[in-house]
Amino acid sequence: MREMHAAFGDAVSFHSVMGKGIAVFEASLARDVFAAPPETFEPVPLVEALFGGSAVIAVSGDRHRRLRKLLNPPFHGEKVRGFLGAMQRAVRGSLGVFERAARTGSPVLMTDVSQAMALDVILETVFGAGDLDRVAGRATLLDTIGAFSPAIVGGQLLHKAWFPPWRRFVRARRRFDRWVGELVAQRRTRGAEGLGDDVLGILLAARYDDGTSMGDAEIRDQLFTLLLAGHETSAIAMAWCIYHLLRNQGALATLRAEVDGIGPDLAPEALTKLRYLDAVVSETLRIEPVVTDVLRTCREPLTLGGKWTIPPGGLAAVMLASILRDPRVYPEPERFRPERFLEQRYGASEFVPFGGGARRCLGAAFAQSELAIAVGEIVSRWEIELASGSPERSIRRNLTMGPKHGVPIRVLGPRARREAGGMRVAS
Ligand code: HEM
Numbered sequence: 001m002r003e004m005h006a007a008f009g010d011a012v013s014f015h016s017v018m019g020k021g022i023a024v025f026e027a028s029l030a031r032d033v034f035a036a037p038p039e040t041f042e043p044v045p046l047v048e049a050l051f052g053g054s055a056v057i058a059v060s061g062d063r064h065r066r067l068r069k070l071l072n073p074p075f076h077g078e079k080v081r082g083f084l085g086a087m088q089r090a091v092r093g094s095l096g097v098f099e100r101a102a103r104t105g106s107p108v109l110m111t112d113v114s115q116a117m118a119l120d121v122i123l124e125t126v127f128g129a130g131d132l133d134r135v136a137g138r139a140t141l142l143d144t145i146g147a148f149s150p151a152i153v154g155g156q157l158l159h160k161a162w163f164p165p166w167r168r169f170v171r172a173r174r175r176f177d178r179w180v181g182e183l184v185a186q187r188r189t190r191g192a193e194g195l196g197d198d199v200l201g202i203l204l205a206a207r208y209d210d211g212t213s214m215g216d217a218e219i220r221d222q223l224f225t226l227l228l229a230g231h232e233t234s235a236i237a238m239a240w241c242i243y244h245l246l247r248n249q250g251a252l253a254t255l256r257a258e259v260d261g262i263g264p265d266l267a268p269e270a271l272t273k274l275r276y277l278d279a280v281v282s283e284t285l286r287i288e289p290v291v292t293d294v295l296r297t298c299r300e301p302l303t304l305g306g307k308w309t310i311p312p313g314g315l316a317a318v319m320l321a322s323i324l325r326d327p328r329v330y331p332e333p334e335r336f337r338p339e340r341f342l343e344q345r346y347g348a349s350e351f352v353p354f355g356g357g358a359r360r361c362l363g364a365a366f367a368q369s370e371l372a373i374a375v376g377e378i379v380s381r382w383e384i385e386l387a388s389g390s391p392e393r394s395i396r397r398n399l400t401m402g403p404k405h406g407v408p409i410r411v412l413g414p415r416a417r418r419e420a421g422g423m424r425v426a427s
Contacts, residue, residue, distance in 0.1 A: 001025070001292070001322050011308055014317070017155055018046075018295065021315025022308055025322040027329060031349035032304045033296060033316045034357030038064060041316075042299040046156055050148075052221035056362065057229065060299075064358065066208055071222065074202040075366050082197065083125040084268035084369060090120035091374045098382055101411040107387035110407035114238035114374070118231050119145075121370050126226050128198030132183060140179045141227060147172035148228055150398045173224070180220045199226065228399075230363045233290045234370055236402040240288040241281060241375050243407045244336045246386045251338055252379060255280055259380045260417050271376040272369045279341035281371045285324075285353035287336055290400045292321040294355045320352045321401075383412040 004012050010026035024030055039061050048058040056067045073079055094117040101108045123137055151165035152158060159166050187195050187204055195201040203222060207213050214222070245252040255276055262270040271277065296316045303309045310316055325333040329350050330340065354361035361367070378384070387408035395404045 023317040055221035086124040088268040110239040114235040118235035126199040241284040279338035283338040
């Protein structure tokens with residue numbers, strides 16, 4: 001991306017296996033893509049093949065608008081606040097591994113810990129672990145995630161029954177659908193009052209404007225999408241956050257002082273309101289974008305910067321990673337400096353780790369809360385250090401980019417926290 005941008009400038013025409021189009025590397029051009037009416041774009045067939053024909057991520061135009069209206073409530077405002085306690089329980093549950101690591105002294109991979117955390121957060125808040133067999137639930141979700149391999153996400157050429165990774169994916173998707181089908185059937189037997197207040201329950205109760213509700217297949221496609229879109233992304237961001245804090249001891253000290261100020265219980269809502277913690281999360285998402293670019297297929301002509309027009313059938317690619325490292329917007333872009341988010345507010349097409357426009361990440365507020373709770377809990381309660389002096393490099397995983405070595409850390413032991421009054425309190 002960097003080479004393309006340096007050689008050709010802020011808008012570059014390209015020809016790829018997905019088709020021809022224009023890639024934009026700058027915020028005002030990104031705004032032209034994000035602000036275009038949703039009818040300008042049509043579904044990307046690969047996304048439909050992977051997520052299912054009624055998944056929010058696969059549909060477009062009016063169908064997308066109706067579905068987003070139904071899906072937005074559990075991911076915004078009051079409802080997300082209602083999930084904070086469950087997020088914290090899931091995070092604390094996964095930190096048992098730190099106790100064992102502190103006893104044995106063996107290094108742990110931060111990505112293993114964060115993947116377990118992100119999985120439990122989804123299990124609790126989306127599928128509602130309260131009334132399901134957690135062991136079977138975790139196994140089904142892990143099997144589904146594991147089958148979503150790089151071999152099938154790059155294109156549809158190998159989506160064939162003779163190709164083992166595709167067969168594995170189809171089998172895993174069937175098992176996932178059966179498992180969700182059973183959950184849904186159980187909930188429905190309990191009647192309207194017993195649908196539950198997790199995402200599944202909220203979706204079962206939701207109604208379109210015409211009074212109809214989502215069918216079972218539609219619900220399954222959404223839950224599959226939420227799992228795939230919301231698990232690895234959050235887990236990678238969590239691991240990067242810890243990595244950058246451990247390499248920037250000044251930022252870590254400032255963050256700990258702020259977190260200590262809310263008292264030893266670490267009330268989850270208080271964590272999500274901490275400004276420096278929020279800035280640390282934003283700076284991590286900026287410097288290590290988990291999703292590097294987003295793609296739209298044009299149904300209508302789309303003009304960019306008043307100069308270049310993408311014809312119907314052409315692609316518009318927004319290079320999120322380049323925009324997030326643009327020195328014109330973020331001076332010294334290679335430096336991890338959370339303070340920049342306290343000094344300045346960035347526009348919607350400048351701070352783009354969650355994409356933008358009508359398709360902006362549905363789980364953005366959810367993910368930011370989850371990250372604040374996980375990072376707040378870890379830095380406040382544990383003394384940890386990087387187990388390797390070598391810098392991590394971001395490599396492609398499947399739809400995402402993540403740390404090549406998984407951020408190995410050593411857990412030194414529980415941390416003695418400094419309370420606001422200056423006393424030290426053993427955790
Ligand atoms: C740090 C974590 C995350 C990052 C960086 C991230 C990033 C993104 C990006 C870049 C997109 C594409 C936006 C576009 O096309 O303009 C997206 C879409 C989406 N994300 Fe996230 N995401 C994260 C977490 C989550 C979580 C936790 C969930 C839900 C539990 C979620 C659900 C979705 C869904 C459903 C879409 C598709 C939206 C649509 O097409 O209308 N994401 N995400």
